[in-house]
Amino acid sequence: MRNLINALIGLAAILAIWEGLIIVGKYPPALLPPPTKVLAGFREIAVSGALVEHVLVTLRRFFMGYLSACALGIALGLVCGWLTRLWAVTEPVVHVLRPISPVAWFPFIVMWFGIGDIPATVIIFISAFFPVLLSTVAATRLINPLYLKVARNFGVKQPLLMSKIILPAIFPNIVTGLHLALGAAWIFMVAGEMLGAQSGLGFLIIDARNGFRTDLVVCAMITIGVLGLIFDRAIVIFERWANRVWGVGPAA
Amino acid sequence: MGQPGLGSGASRVSDLKLVKTEPEPNEASALIELKGVSMVFDDGRRPAWRSLADISFGVKRGEFVCFVGPSGCGKTTLVNLMAGFERPTQGSVAIGGRTVLAPSIRHVTIFQDYGLLPWRTVKKNVELGLESQKIPARERAQKVEALIKRVGLENFINHHPWQLSGGMRQRVAIARALAVEPEIIFMDEPLGSLDALTRMALQEEILALCREKGTTIVLVTHDVEEAVFLADRIIVMTPGPGRIKNVFTVDMPHKRDRGSAEFARTRRAVLNEMTAVV
Ligand SMILES: Nc1ncnc2c1ncn2[C@@H]1O[C@H](COP(=O)(O)OP(=O)(O)OP(=O)(O)O)[C@@H](O)[C@H]1O
Ligand SMILES: [Mg+2]
Numbered sequence: 188m189r190n191l192i193n194a195l196i197g198l199a200a201i202l203a204i205w206e207g208l209i210i211v212g213k214y215p216p217a218l219l220p221p222p223t224k225v226l227a228g229f230r231e232i233a234v235s236g237a238l239v240e241h242v243l244v245t246l247r248r249f250f251m252g253y254l255s256a257c258a259l260g261i262a263l264g265l266v267c268g269w270l271t272r273l274w275a276v277t278e279p280v281v282h283v284l285r286p287i288s289p290v291a292w293f294p295f296i297v298m299w300f301g302i303g304d305i306p307a308t309v310i311i312f313i314s315a316f317f318p319v320l321l322s323t324v325a326a327t328r329l330i331n332p333l334y335l336k337v338a339r340n341f342g343v344k345q346p347l348l349m350s351k352i353i354l355p356a357i358f359p360n361i362v363t364g365l366h367l368a369l370g371a372a373w374i375f376m377v378a379g380e381m382l383g384a385q386s387g388l389g390f391l392i393i394d395a396r397n398g399f400r401t402d403l404v405v406c407a408m409i410t411i412g413v414l415g416l417i418f419d420r421a422i423v424i425f426e427r428w429a430n431r432v433w434g435v436g437p438a439a
Numbered sequence: 440m441g442q443p444g445l446g447s448g449a450s451r452v453s454d455l456k457l458v459k460t461e462p463e464p465n466e467a468s469a470l471i472e473l474k475g476v477s478m479v480f481d482d483g484r485r486p487a488w489r490s491l492a493d494i495s496f497g498v499k500r501g502e503f504v505c506f507v508g509p510s511g512c513g514k515t516t517l518v519n520l521m522a523g524f525e526r527p528t529q530g531s532v533a534i535g536g537r538t539v540l541a542p543s544i545r546h547v548t549i550f551q552d553y554g555l556l557p558w559r560t561v562k563k564n565v566e567l568g569l570e571s572q573k574i575p576a577r578e579r580a581q582k583v584e585a586l587i588k589r590v591g592l593e594n595f596i597n598h599h600p601w602q603l604s605g606g607m608r609q610r611v612a613i614a615r616a617l618a619v620e621p622e623i624i625f626m627d628e629p630l631g632s633l634d635a636l637t638r639m640a641l642q643e644e645i646l647a648l649c650r651e652k653g654t655t656i657v658l659v660t661h662d663v664e665e666a667v668f669l670a671d672r673i674i675v676m677t678p679g680p681g682r683i684k685n686v687f688t689v690d691m692p693h694k695r696d697r698g699s700a701e702f703a704r705t706r707r708a709v710l711n712e713m714t715a716v717v
């Protein structure tokens with residue numbers, strides 16, 4: 188409740204500053220659209236159905252890219268973390284690839300896949316993949332050896348060792364990586380859709396700018412921010428749940 | 440005080456049916472047999488560390504053997520070797536006449552910190568060892584439930600380990616070990632982190648539960664009283680490097696009375712042996 192009040196105070200403050208800037212600076216609406224205009228813009232694209240359409244497209248791409256990055260990142264991370272030698276070989280490669288912004292892949296992605304759903308999805312995938320991979324590898328290598336001893340004692344062998352012991356043992360640690368990846372993927376989603384898509388929230392920004400509708404640009408930005416916040420909260424809840432079910436208890 | 444119990448107290452020793460014997464490694468009837476086992480830890484960086492030196496002894500089938508010794512005398516190392524988690528640098532460890540090369544589900548270890556899997560409920564933890572065996576699901580569930588009842592945790596069957604007290608966790612570990620009906624149970628300071636009352640209660644439970652099927656038990660502890668309460672034979676170890684100093688046969692019937700004079704005298708004799716200068 189107190190959090191909600193604080194959030195509302197912050198929101199009111201930013202709206203006041205925003206409106207105040209416009210009154211004092213007398214900026215033209217195209218340069219800085221006032222809150223009222225943005226609200227009207229929201230109403231407009233909500234009524235026309237465009238907003239929902241763009242959001243749904245974005246969500247579909249986002250979850251396709253993010254979830255496939257999680258699946259592949261965890262699977263490869265388990266294997267690389269378990270096979271020390273394999274990781275010794277792949278680690279340098281990963282560390283060279285990781286600092287390259289996912290957007291840098293763009294020219295190739297468009298040449299290979301054209302324009303549409305795929306480029307944005309691939310960008311989202313790349314930005315989520317490395318945090319998931321690295322946190323899974325690190326967690327696998329740091330697994331409590333006691334669990335492995337127990338598994339050996341009770342005759343749990345590969346591949347069951349992976350699915351029954353290692354993955355659940357390290358899952359609470361992986362979730363941290365999933366959280367990081369979610370944030371990164373959501374941020375790069377906008378870039379992916381700005382560059383290579385004809386729909387979605389990122390495209391809405393480009394499209395609105397081309398039509399000098401800066402109020403709609405702000406609409407898209409706010410929508411992205413709010414959805415990002417919701418996902419972040421959701422994964423925090425998931426983290427707590429994972430700690431309770433998989434881990435050593437409700438972490439502080 | 441090099442030979443407590445044998446010097447001035449020799450006559451008393453016979454009174455209390457406390458027999459001091461030399462290690463008998465090559466006994467024909469030994470189930471677990473260690474011959475000249477040494478363990479050196481050498482990671483190439485620090486100077487090599489000799490943890491065990493020339494350990495030889497045998498554990499008979501159905502016997503309850505306790506190793507007592509101060510911290511760092513190699514008790515855990517010894518359990519790891521017998522249970523097959525590690526191989527000795529020198530000498531051999533054999534169970535039932537076969538050299539131990541790897542852990543086996545026939546020889547279950549109960550660890551000091553329980554070794555429960557935190558993501559599994561009590562029921563699923565107890566079930567662990569049965570999953571790799573071809574037992575029908577219903578039979579498995581019945582067996583698991585019966586065992587959980589047996590250790591008094593029927594109201595916690597779907598709880599996670601973090602929701603249980605230390606004593607309850609160790610009961611889960613015991614039930615999990617018993618579920619696979621092992622030939623041998625190794626216990627590495629299983630009650631080390633419990634309070635005195637819980638310890639005593641669990642010592643009695645270990646006797647009641649684990650002896651029922653004649654399971655051979657090797658228990659490691661630094662608590663002399665625990666050893667005197669539980670063991671058929673007590674093996675006293677000394678550190679640096681770990682050696683067997685002496686072996687006591689405890690000949691009191693169960694359930695032993697911790698308050699009896701004989702208990703106290705046995706306890707004192709073992710303690711003297713432990714603290715005596717080599
Ligand atoms: N993996 C290892 N590498 C190097 N040294 C080791 C290793 N394991 C044990 N040691 C050393 O061997 C000696 C015996 O260790 P061990 O854990 O067996 O003793 P312990 O009797 O079980 O002690 P405690 O009662 O404290 O559990 C110790 O000095 C320890 O430092
Ligand atoms: Mg130890």
